[in-house]
Amino acid sequence: MKGPPVNLRNQGFIFLVDVIFKVYKMRTWPHLVADGGATVLQATAPELLPELVLGDLDSARPEVLQSYRDRGVEVRDLSHDQDTTDLEKCLNTAQKDFACKRIFVAGTFAGVQGRFDHTLGALNALCKAEVQGINAALLSDDSCCILLPKGRHCLTAPRQSCCGLVPLGGPVRVTTSGLCWDMKDAVLEWGGLVSTSNGLDEAGDGLVWVDTDGTVLWTCNNVP
Structure with missing residues (x-):
């Protein structure tokens, strides 16, 4: 991978936790935030406004979600769906609502704070996305997988x-x-x-x- 195409729409970007890729923000559209990633995004780069914040919303602070609503960002509560992870919800939405076929997912994946199950869930989300015709890459400060x-x-x-x-x-x-x-x-x-x-x-x-x-x-x- 040499990086994302420049200035192309429908190259989705999903913010998860612990990392912000401003260069990818400028070169991709749309930009989705998965649940608790909203808290990290606001604390790290408050000037960046995504198109959508979504998930079961059990991690993001209520005041953070309200702050994004006040600035015109849609916050979508998908807590009724407990059969998919927040990442899967984002991937599905990027495809269905924005027709994305290539998606860059920014986050931290490898056994973070003992939660290796989250890493396994992310890899499973990649497999499910491929079945749907989505090419997704996981990007973090220190690694990449696709x-x-x-x-x-x-x-x-x-x-x-x-x-x-x-x-x-x-x-x-x-x-x-x-x-x-x-x-x-x-x-x-x-x-x-x-x-x-x-x-x-x-x-x-x-x-x-x-x-x-x-x-x-x-x-x-x-x-x-």
Whole structure:
């Protein structure tokens, strides 16, 4: 991924918690805030107004929600739906209300404060979104992950980044080039081989090519 398209509509952006990407805010539309992300957004970047705040609204402070209402932001209470996470509610709304097919999700995902279940929920949301035809990327201050569907993909990552290719469903067959430890027709599956703690080939051009016969999760961390 080289970043989002510039000045294109229908490239959705969802704020979750602990991170604000102002550059993505300028280059994407619409902008949705998931529940408690509203409190963080107001505290961190009060000048940024999303199009919509939504979720079951059990985390955002009432005064924060009212502040956004007073400034013309729609606040949508979806607490009647307890079968989906706030992230899933945002992804579904971005597609149904704004026809988004590519969505950048800003948040903190990897075992935050012991809540690894939230990370698993976010990955499951990616899988459900893919079934609906949505290509969503999870972005945080220190990492990025995105599902790669069947086919050939060209990726970039910081030179010193740790990378991984992990199946989230059944076995997938993967061939790569540009990694320290490339694979050729390798079968990735739980209980077998998964590619973690990999990295970019220092002698390469910085591009990673991935051929996969099924959906696989690409992860990399951001290195200053």
